[in-house]
Amino acid sequence: MTAERFNEHRDLLTGVAYRILGSAADAEDVVQEVWLRWSEVDQAEIASPKAYLVRVTTNLAIDRFRWVRSRRETYIGPWLPEPIITEPDVSEHAELADSVELALLVVLETLSPLERAVFVLREAFGFSHAEIAEIVGRGEPAVRQLARRARDHVRERRPRFDVDRRQRKLVTERFIGACAGGDMDGLMALLAGEVTLVGDGGGKARAPLRVLSGAGNVAAFMTAIATEDGIAKFLRSIGAPPVTSIAMEVVDVNGGPGVVISADGHVITVVSLVVADGLIQTIYLIANPDKITHL
Incomplete structure (x- = not known):
């Protein structure tokens, strides 16, 4: 009992x-x-x-x-909350889904x-x-x-974001395609002019030590790390051996569409996007192995 x-x-x-x-x-x-x-x-x-x-x-x-x-x-570099994978049926409950959004948790830190x-x-x-x-x-x-x-x-x-989950998922899927394909123009079309990228590597994984600002800087970084050379450098930064497969999947991260990047089945990076007016306003990139091993 x-x-x-x-x-x-x-x-x-x-x-x-x-x-x-x-x-x-x-x-x-x-x-x-x-x-x-x-x-x-x-x-x-x-x-x-x-x-x-x-x-x-x-x-x-x-x-x-x-x-x-x-x-x-x-802490080395920006600190971001530890992401969790949420089930689609949970995410349909607006209040609970909103209260685990990474963008909100970042504000709650203050x-x-x-x-x-x-x-x-x-x-x-x-x-x-x-x-x-x-x-x-x-x-x-x-x-x-x-x-x-x-x-x-x-x-x-708190950053505002689109409440239309279908649009957010569509933007997220296009974001994956542009990054994986090295499509600089396609990625630029998805980014707001003043977009920011906050990366959390915790000194244990390759990630920006400062917040990146501006569509050009963010697009250049994202397309660079998505190349074979960029992925190889990232894997070396976390002490991982060469891998045979890299997968990018859209899943529910903290109550909204996000990206989970895996190497040979092991999660190495989680990305969450703040989308408003059809454009990406903020990118949260979490690569610290201590924060994603539970996934």
Whole structure:
């Protein structure tokens, strides 16, 4: 019964932890710690298992976020959240899909740990201000203020993107074709003039150490790394042996169409695009092996 009750809420707990931390690995660690605490507590004294589990998960995630944020200060190059593969049926639930978008998770990195937790609980999972106050141990007026400040902050900084999934998928597929074919003109036609590319190699894989800006710079980089020589250099950067096959596939990444690039069946890069007005506004390229091995 202990495990059964816990597993009823496991997906919720993992979802809360992931959105607060931006890391699937850290989220799993938090949920495992919650399970250990749950298995040791006297459950007869717990009126609401869900409320208890969400409270413990949230507070452990807040503490862990404070710790990992300090480590990110020495991170090599831009830091991006750890991508997850989402099922198409999950992505159809707009609120939950939107709340794991990489573009949103990047903005959430600029919030304080407590603001981030309040935002996630309120905007992604619909907890009331009173419920959140109980979870984070703050008064309801303070929680309302935190929620409003976090929501305004996100609204000001969050990139807008096309909500039409079919158009986003079409642009993503054309993006793959242009990169794989070395079609500079075709790629330029897909990019907004002020497009940016944020690459996360973590010092362990070949990726830009600074944000690239401008259609010309981004197109030149993408077509260069898609060549045989570019792929060979990338594989050497992660210590991989020569491979026999490279595959690019459009899959659901963090609630929207994305690209998973594999070498001999092993994922080596994940790409997520922010698309607006039919053009690519931002490219997130995640190549740090530590962030994609779980895929």
